[in-house]
Amino acid sequence: MATAVPAERDVVARAFPGPVTEVPLPAAVLHRTGAVDLLAVGVGPALAAASTASALTAAALAGAPYDLVVSAGIAGGFAPDAPLGALVVADDIVAADLGAETPDGFLPVTDLGFGTVSHRPPASLVRELAAASGALTGTVLTVSTVTGSARRAAELRALHPSALAEAMEGFGVAEAAAAHGTPVVEIRAVSNPVGPRDRAAWRIGDALAALTEGFGKFAHVLESWTQHDRTH
Numbered sequence: 001m002a003t004a005v006p007a008e009r010d011v012v013a014r015a016f017p018g019p020v021t022e023v024p025l026p027a028a029v030l031h032r033t034g035a036v037d038l039l040a041v042g043v044g045p046a047l048a049a050a051s052t053a054s055a056l057t058a059a060a061l062a063g064a065p066y067d068l069v070v071s072a073g074i075a076g077g078f079a080p081d082a083p084l085g086a087l088v089v090a091d092d093i094v095a096a097d098l099g100a101e102t103p104d105g106f107l108p109v110t111d112l113g114f115g116t117v118s119h120r121p122p123a124s125l126v127r128e129l130a131a132a133s134g135a136l137t138g139t140v141l142t143v144s145t146v147t148g149s150a151r152r153a154a155e156l157r158a159l160h161p162s163a164l165a166e167a168m169e170g171f172g173v174a175e176a177a178a179a180h181g182t183p184v185v186e187i188r189a190v191s192n193p194v195g196p197r198d199r200a201a202w203r204i205g206d207a208l209a210a211l212t213e214g215f216g217k218f219a220h221v222l223e224s225w226t227q228h229d230r231t232h
C-alpha cells in the first residue's frame with residue numbers, strides 16, 4: 001500500500017488493525033501489519049517510483065513478492081464529476097504531463113517513440129472495489145505540477161475526457177509495479193477541486209476521513225485478491 005505521506009498511510013492503516021512492525025528500506029520505512037505492508041513513498045512520481053521499487057525489490061529478494069500494489073491518497077477532483085470527499089478507483093492510471101509540448105499541442109511520450117503513459121489496473125478488481133464502496137471509477141491522472149488554473153484544468157479534461165481526478169504518485173507507483181510484473185490499482189479521495197488555486201477550499205480532513213471509511217470497505221476485497229481473480 002503506497003501513500004505519499006505518513007498521514008495518508010496512517011488513515012489507511014486503520015482498516016488493517018493489529019501490531020505493526022517497522023522494516024527499514026533504503027528509501028523509506030515499511031509499516032508491516034499482519035495483512036498488508038504500508039509505505040509512505042513521498043510526494044511526486046519520481047520519489048514514489050523509487051520508494052515503491054525499493055519495497056518491491058526487497059520483497060522479491062526475500063522470496064515473498066507482493067501480489068498487488070495499491071497507490072492511495074488524496075487528490076484533486078474534476079468538477080462536477082468528482083466532488084469533494086468522493087472516492088475514486090482508477091480504471092486507468094495516466095501520466096498526464098509526460099511528453100513534449102509542440103506548436104500543435106501536447107504529445108505524449110509514446111508518440112515520441114518512448115515508454116508508456118498508462119497503466120490499467122485489473123478490471124475485475126476495479127469493479128469489486130467500486131461495488132464494495134460505491135466509489136467512482138475513471139481515469140486518475142498523475143501530474144508533476146498541481147493544476148492551478150481553470151485553463152489547465154480544461155486542457156487536461158480535453159486531453160483526458162474520462163479523467164476524474166489528478167494526483168502526483170500513481171503513475172510512478174505503477175511504473176515500479178509494472179517493472180516487477182505486479183498488478184496495480186490507484187484509490188483516491190478528493191480533497192480539492194482541480195482548477196484555480198484556492199487553499200481555503202481544501203478539505204484534507206474530509207478526504208482523509210473518506211479514505212478511512214473507504215478502506216474499511218476495500219480491505220476484504222484487497223485481502224482476498226487472488227491469482228484466480230487476476231485472470232477475470
Ligand SMILES: O=C(O)c1cccc(C(=O)CC[C@H]2O[C@@H](n3cnc4c(=O)[nH]cnc43)[C@H](O)[C@@H]2O)c1
Nearest residue numbers: 004043074075076146147166167168169192194197
Ligand atoms: O499549493 C497548492 O496550491 C496545492 C494544491 C493542491 C495540492 C497541493 C499539494 O501539495 C498536495 C500534494 C499531495 O496531495 C495529492 N494531491 C491532492 N490534491 C491534488 C491536486 O489537486 N493535484 C495534484 N495532486 C494533489 C498529491 O498526490 C500529493 O501527494 C498543493
